[in-house]
Amino acid sequence: MNIQANDPKITSWVTVSKDSDFPIQNIPFGIAMPPEKGPRVATIIGDQVVDLLTAYDLGLFEGVAIKREVLAERYINDLMALGKNACRAVRNRISVFMRSDDTLGAKSHADRLLHKVSDCELLLPVKVGDYTDFYSSKEHATNVGTMFRDPENALLPNWKHLPVGYHGRASSIVVSGTPVHRPVGQTMPPDADQPVFGPCKLMDFELEMGFVVGKDSKLGHRISTEDAEDYIFGMVLFNDWSARDIQKWEYVPLGPFLAKSFASTISPWVVTLDALEPFRTKGPEQDPEVLPYLKYKGEKNYDLELEVTIRTEGGKEKTVCNSNFKYMYWNMCQQLAHHTVNGCNFKVGDMCASGTISGKSRDSFGSMLELSWKGTRPIEMPDGTERKFLKDGDTVLLRGFGKGENGYRIGFGEAAGKVLPAVLPEE
């Protein structure tokens, strides 16, 4: 597919450093509050937020089929609902007025159009209706099965036949920068015969990516793997915070509940599937052969480097995990086809997360559970402390990007969240 805004030769009149996630080829969508202004749809180039509502008022979208009110919304849902072609036209137009040979005169309005990202508040970009979490990394599922069940039969019998998932909680999805309190709940300590109540002791992150649905489907209608990309607007980084001790006690037989629903953190910019086009790659071979409704043609995985960094209270950082989205066994199109094969419908703003993305090597595991192997291999931190799981005061930062031609990269910024102490119920 030839997408004009993806042309690697284009440069912007905004200075973009080489290691920026946001060259002019990215043009993600989000919601920003510039100083003394209300929420509005925005994009980012380099470290400059581009106010798209002001761009509209300056006439920069003349001839593009978009209404002013869509850009004045609190969420990007109505923008996504315009459809892929309309959003492509918006992205292409931004590329035109932000490129070096700007013919529309945008640069002369830079003081109104641009705001340093550090001066803006970035809000949750999507009003998430429903959220589903998959479990689609074979390495992660194998690690967890090995630790908790049987190394010989680490994957359960269904795992290679369908993308396993569960319905998560949409209301507690928060934007990067929102602190997260350590949850409290019931756990069954080892060797105890009664559950105890108190703060989670095994607080964890999960390195995931989420996709955002940008098109409604009808109840009773199935989305095929071939059509799935029409429904997937874009992607974000996704930290599925997890309370392992609560999870262990509560998850039988219906799966995770309170161990997951207290918070999930996403990155503030939704990177369009269009912008990720150059990073398509083949997925792992699926053996045994999947059922016909899960078969697909073409390259449906994406080569996106992912990392997790922990920043301790004193400000020292350590990158504890380097992984890649391409390791996913089940791709997003298969996930969507499976999710709707029973007739379940999707709505604009629904979100699906990948499941923890682990690679083969120990330093590519996407959770503390796996990195510390259930607490048996502590990780040394630069301040001299060690981590089996997360401590209060730790900030977890997810980052991710694809490396493009000409050295540019298309990235997601970060999904950051600080762990705050538990808040106990009053006696």
Ligand code: CA
């Ligand atoms: Ca998860």
